[in-house]
Every structure is written in structure tokens, then in C-alpha cells.
Amino acid sequence: MKKTFNLTHEKIKYPRMIEATKNEIRKYIKRERRKELPEDVDFWDFDCKFGDTEAEANVIHLSEIDACINDAEQRGLTSFYVEILRKEGIRAASAKARREINVDIPKPKGFGED
Numbered sequence: 001m002k003k004t005f006n007l008t009h010e011k012i013k014y015p016r017m018i019e020a021t022k023n024e025i026r027k028y029i030k031r032e033r034r035k036e037l038p039e040d041v042d043f044w045d046f047d048c049k050f051g052d053t054e055a056e057a058n059v060i061h062l063s064e065i066d067a068c069i070n071d072a073e074q075r076g077l078t079s080f081y082v083e084i085l086r087k088e089g090i091r092a093a094s095a096k097a098r099r100e101i102n103v104d105i106p107k108p109k110g111f112g113e114d
Contacts, residue, residue, distance in 0.1 A: 001028050001084045004054065008078050018073050025065060025082065032086045045089030054081045
């Protein structure tokens with residue numbers, strides 16, 4: 001999704017336009033996550049950009065989109081640019097999972113054994 005959202009409308013108030021924009025972005029992300037994963041891919045990841053215009057767009061994390069939209073609302077912008085592109089994501093094993101743990105566990109004693 002590469003889109004410039006216009007936040008002005010003759011009949012719809014500004015706060016409702018903001019909420020409609022957030023809803024459209026959330027729907028797009030959900031729709032993209034439902035698509036079938038290729039082999040050897042763990043999840044869908046997203047490359048995101050946000051800015052007042054396409055030329056001024058900066059790279060952000062997916063979780064920062066709502067905060068950026070709220071900031072645009074605080075500044076009273078009439079439009080902003082959002083770019084969300086799906087990419088393949090592969091989970092990296094944590095250091096704890098990669099480390100082998102060799103622990104000698106004592107054998108439990110049977111009933112009546114000392």
C-alpha cells in the first residue's frame with residue numbers, strides 16, 4: 001500500500017476521517033497477513049514509511065503507525081503519506097534456544113528405595 005490519505009471531506013468530520021484512515025490501514029495489514037506463506041517463511045513482516053508527503057516519508061516500525069497518525073492529527077494536517085510493503089520474515093533463534101544445556105538430572109528413586 002502506497003497511499004496519500006486526504007483528511008478533508010465536506011460532510012465527514014476530521015476525527016472520523018482519522019479513525020477511518022486507521023481502520024483502512026488495519027484492514028490492509030490483516031488482509032496481507034492472511035495470505036499464504038511461501039515455504040521456509042515464518043511470518044509476514046512489513047516495511048513502513050510515514051510522512052507529510054511522499055518525498056518527506058521516513059522509515060518507521062509497523063507498531064509506530066498509530067502514533068504517527070495521532071501526531072499528524074495533533075498538528076492538524078490535511079493529508080499524509082503511508083507506505084506499507086509486505087516482506088517475508090524468518091524468525092531468528094534466540095541465544096537461549098541456540099545454547100545447548102547439559103544438566104545431569106539425578107534418577108528419581110523408586111518406591112521404598114533409600
